[in-house]
Amino acid sequence: MMWKLLIVLQVCCLCLFSALFAQRPYWQQRADYHMQVELDVNTHRFSGSQEIVYQNNSPDTITKAYYHLYFNAFQPGSMMDVRSRTIADPDQRVRDRIAHLSPDEIGYLKALELKQDKKDCIFRHEGTILEVELPKPLLPGKQCVLSMKFEGQVPLQIRRSGRDNREGIAYSMAQWYPKLCEYDDKGWHPNPYVGREFYGVWGDFDVKITLDASYTVAATGYLQNPDKIGHGYESAGTSVKAPKGDRLTWHFVAPKVHDFVWAADPDFVHKTAQVPNGPLLHFFYEEKDETKAWEELPAYAVKAFEFINQHFGRYPYQSYSIIQGGDGGMEYPMATLITGHRRLRSLVGVTVHEVLHSWYQMVLATNESLYPWMDEGFTSYASAITMQELFPPKNPVLNPLAGSYGSYFSVVKAGLEEPMSTHSDHYHTNRAYGMAAYSKGAITLAQLGYIISDSIRDRGLLRYYNTWKFRHPTPDDFLRIMEKESGMVLDWYLEHWMNTTNTIDYGIRKVWEKDGKAAVALERIGSMPMPVDLMVTYKDGSRELHHIPLRIMRGAKPREYQDAAYLVRDDWPWTHPFYELQLSRPVADIQQLEIDPSTRMADVDRENNLLQLEEGMNFYLNAAGGH
Ligand SMILES: [Zn+2]
Structure with a gap:
């Protein structure tokens, strides 16, 4: 009996062991910040102290640490400066402007003292990264306190952050403090700042900002001392000016975020609008002729939040600030900096884009450097x-993402496309980066609707949000959600779409009569396979959607067109360039055939997708001839 029991125990242990290790467990680091900063508005210099409670949730022992010191990018000869002067198509906001900054216009950020649990750390400044050796290894599951004293100078605004932006906003304080780099299952990410994309550690922020009392401060998080601030902060809309020379401390806390932004200007007005069952929206801007559209912005912003909450998941914080500042539009936790001299449509457009980053980056905190798309x-x-919801088009739009498809097609045509898996700093051109991150990234979702149906994609997006909020999802995490929601295998989609520049092109090759019925030959011309929707319109006005799944998908989407019969045909192995299908009626009955009438499939040549059959025609060979 004994040996039997022993074997049973061993088997149990083995089961437990494999259950524990069958799936790589998810973990993420945590960094809770306490910071105090004093800004001198005459010299634009600041000094501060920072205490980070750093929790090592990784299975690794940590012996080093890295911080971002973004302001060091704004110095002649920095990696960002040289990159901007050597890339073929520099960002017009940067060009060679960094090279021409004088010593009182540059930015810098320096650690003066750094301790781990009160023991001095050895550290080195290497451009925009601070390299740190920890005196005591941080074991898995343990935490330590990293305390730093730092000083800096706010650069003249070049890109995103800085002082005196072109609309005259005094301080746009983004990427302004020593920010701990993220450590995840790919290791440390001490990514030098050359101009784009961020990644941070989740935690709670408690920040005190002291500056001249005549400035109004807008920031990430919740203001803790509105009574001390005055400034009409609580009864928003009025702005009581404090006498110059006095100093004020603004205290903000922000729970569960991975960055902290603030802006300050003596002429900011502050207005608010409440989203029903949602956050309180704050608006900070300078009232001028050029900012007239801001009066209409709150109504649109409230509507946008209501729509987005419903379609993409609930916004999890109690407030959001739309702040005039920066150099275009840039997203931060619970806030955005946007330039404000805009007409209404552009102002609403940039606001909606940045607000949506609260979902896609601020809450679903992907590593933007690796997966900007x-x-x-x-x-x-x-x-x-x-x-489209806020400004309904007069005529129905076939594909609201048509602009993104157009930009993708034009970069492909120009031969400039680089794989979407490229690190965002490593694209050869800004154009290729912009297209991959924005346009091809947007098409990823629109086209996924074509593959698994829009309704399943929409349900998948909500599930993705609810499963991965406050974490760092990767492409595989996203894909797994869509696989679970659709019940289909989708690995092939990102393998082609993300890792390669393979393109999609399907065509109608031939129509002929076979046993009194129409037969159709389709051809895969492009190197990326896809499922095919073939819409057949008959002369009597009836329509049939023939859906041909890709064999490696192991499934087919549900019916999407309510006014057409839906027929799921034999699947198409990706190895086969040709596919033949038989219809139930003769060629003479057919009006036209079209591959993907929804235009959601990013087919680089749509010329061969449509075939209109002329009267009396009983067979057709396309221009390329038969086979
Ligand atoms: Zn964006």
């Missing part, structure tokens, strides 16, 4: 859908 692309997709 998961935040810029998904945001662009959701923006197009939301803008």
Whole structure:
């Protein structure tokens, strides 16, 4: 009996062991910040102290740490400066402007002192990264306190953050503090700042900002001392100016975020609008002729939040601030900096885009450097859908993402496309990056609707949000959600679409009469396989949608067109360039055949997708001839 029991025990242990290790468990680090910063508005210099409670949730022992010191990018000769002066198509906001900054216009951020649990750390400044050796290894599951004293100078605004932006906003304080780099299952991410994309550690922020009392501060999080601030902060809309020279401390807390932004200007007005069952929206801007459209913005912003909450998941914080500042539009937790001299449509458009980043980046915190298409692309997709709701088009739009498809086709045609899996800093051109991150990223979702149906894609997006909020989802995490929601195998989709520049092209090759019925030959011309929707319209006005699944999908989407019969045909193995299908009626009955009438499939040549059969024609060979 004994040996039997022993074997049973061993088997049990083995089962437990494999259950524990069958799936790679998800973990993420945590960094809770306490910061104090004092800004001198005459010299634009600041000094601060920071205490980070760093929780190591990884299975690894950590002996080093890295911080981002983004302001060091704004110095002549920095990686960002040289990159901008050597890339073929520099960002017009940057060009060679960094090279011409004088010593009082540059930015810098320096650690003066850094301790781990009160023991001095050895550290080195390497451009925009601070390299740190920890005196005591941080074991798995343990935490330590990293305390730093730092000083910096706010650069003249070049890109995103800085002082005196072109609309005259005094301080746009983004990427302004020593920010701990993220450590995940791919290791450390001490990504030098050359101009785009961010990734941060989740945690709670408690920040005190002291500056001249005549400035109004807008920031991530909730203001803790409105009574001390005055400024009409609580009764928003009025702005009581404090006498110059006095200093004020603004205290904000922000729970469950991975960054902290603020802006300050002596002429900011502050207005609010309440989203029903949603956050309180704050608006900070300078009232001028050029900012007239801001008066109409709150109504649109409230509507946008209501629509987005319903379609893409509930916004999880109690407030959101739309702040005039920056150099275009840029997303931060619970806030955005946008330039404000815009007409209404453009102002609403940029607001909607940045607001949507609260879903795709601020809550679903993907590593933007590696997967910019998961935040810029998904945001662009959701923006197009939301803008259509806010500004309904006069004529029905076939594909609200048509603009994204157009930009993808033009970059492909120009031969400039690079795989979407490229690190966002490593694209050869800004154009290729912009297209991949924004346009191809947006098409990823629109086209997924074509593959698994829009309704399943929409349900999948909500499930993705609810499953991965406050974490760092990767492409595989997103794909697995869509696989579970659709019951189909979708690995092939990202393998081609993300990792390669393979393109899609399907064509109608031939129609002929076979046993008194029409037969159709389709051809896969492009190197990326896809399921095929073939819409057959008969002369009597009836329509049939023949859906041909891709064999490796192991499934087919449900019916999408309510006014057409739906027929799921034999699946198409991707190895086969040709596919033949038989219809139930003769060629003479057919009006036209069209591959993907929804235009959601990113087919690079749509010329061969449509075939209109002329009267009396009983067979057709396309221009390329028969086979
Ligand atoms: Zn964006």
